[in-house]
Amino acid sequence: MADTRPQVILREMTLDDIDQVFNLDRMSFPTPWPIRTYRYEIEDNEHSCMFVLEPVGEPPVRAKTASPRWWERLLGLGNGSNGNGHHATPFLSGYSGMWHIADEAHVSTIAVHPEWRGRKLGELLLWSMIRQAMLQQAAQVTLEVRVSNSLAQGLYRKYGFEVMGLRKGYYRDNGEDAYMMAVMRLDEAYRARLNGFGRALAQDIHVIDRWWGQPSEEPLPG
Numbered sequence: 001m002a003d004t005r006p007q008v009i010l011r012e013m014t015l016d017d018i019d020q021v022f023n024l025d026r027m028s029f030p031t032p033w034p035i036r037t038y039r040y041e042i043e044d045n046e047h048s049c050m051f052v053l054e055p056v057g058e059p060p061v062r063a064k065t066a067s068p069r070w071w072e073r074l075l076g077l078g079n080g081s082n083g084n085g086h087h088a089t090p091f092l093s094g095y096s097g098m099w100h101i102a103d104e105a106h107v108s109t110i111a112v113h114p115e116w117r118g119r120k121l122g123e124l125l126l127w128s129m130i131r132q133a134m135l136q137q138a139a140q141v142t143l144e145v146r147v148s149n150s151l152a153q154g155l156y157r158k159y160g161f162e163v164m165g166l167r168k169g170y171y172r173d174n175g176e177d178a179y180m181m182a183v184m185r186l187d188e189a190y191r192a193r194l195n196g197f198g199r200a201l202a203q204d205i206h207v208i209d210r211w212w213g214q215p216s217e218e219p220l221p222g
């Protein structure tokens with residue numbers, strides 16, 4: 001039977017990706033990282049891993065959950081049109097980053113192009129980062145998320161993240177609080193759970209992995 005799963009390439013971010021990642025960042029967050037920060041993360045920060053997802057073939061006609069904001073519509077972003085009635089194919093469909101310091105891995109950023117949301121790509125990015133964290137012997141994974149971002153919190157909860165505390169006024173654009181969330185025990189039980197998620201993901205997405213093994217394989221040696 002033909003393989004109808006969408007295909008994506010998962011790979012390390014390079015300097016050539018920065019312009020596109022910066023655009024994705026602007027579509028996804030009120031305060032995007034400056035371009036020099038991406039350069040630093042790729043070239044200089046030895047604690048940082050940055051990843052991108054590159055779709056293979058046509059983008060979806062309409063995303064399941066994407067709801068373009070007014071400025072995305074104005075710029076012809078987020079609804080698949082470039083404003084002239086032509087379809088703008090996004091070259092990168094998502095990106096993410098992680099810092100690994102001592103025994104802690106910290107999700108520094110994660111975003112999926114509005115046109116590709118609701119198709120498990122955010123989950124694939126998170127899965128990949130946790131797997132990387134485990135391969136690097138991290139004991140825990142942490143992150144911050146806006147208290148209003150219930151969608152992202154849903155994804156994190158699915159992967160066992162729990163709220164560990166609140167950072168008051170953490171976001172400088174509107175002074176919103178952040179939840180600190182963490183998976184505190186990357187143990188054998190969690191490894192088995194992650195492997196199960198990897199197998200489920202492989203049913204929905206064909207990952208051409210230029211970084212690690214396929215999600216359909218046992219992601220971590222037992």
Ligand SMILES: CC(C)(COP(=O)(O)OP(=O)(O)OC[C@H]1O[C@@H](n2cnc3c(N)ncnc32)[C@H](O)[C@@H]1OP(=O)(O)O)[C@@H](O)C(=O)NCCC(=O)NCCS
Nearest residue numbers: 028110111112117118119120121122123145151152154155
């Ligand atoms: C958060 C984000 C990365 C999720 O990516 P995505 O590709 O749309 O999400 P997925 O399709 O992989 O969804 C995976 C899980 O997320 C949760 N989720 C996704 N869409 C959801 C929705 N509309 N409502 C509630 N939960 C949702 C679910 O737990 C889902 O698992 P399920 O499909 O088994 O129910 C994406 O929405 C995004 O880029 N948002 C803007 C940037 C951002 O907020 N980043 C997080 C910063 S902390």
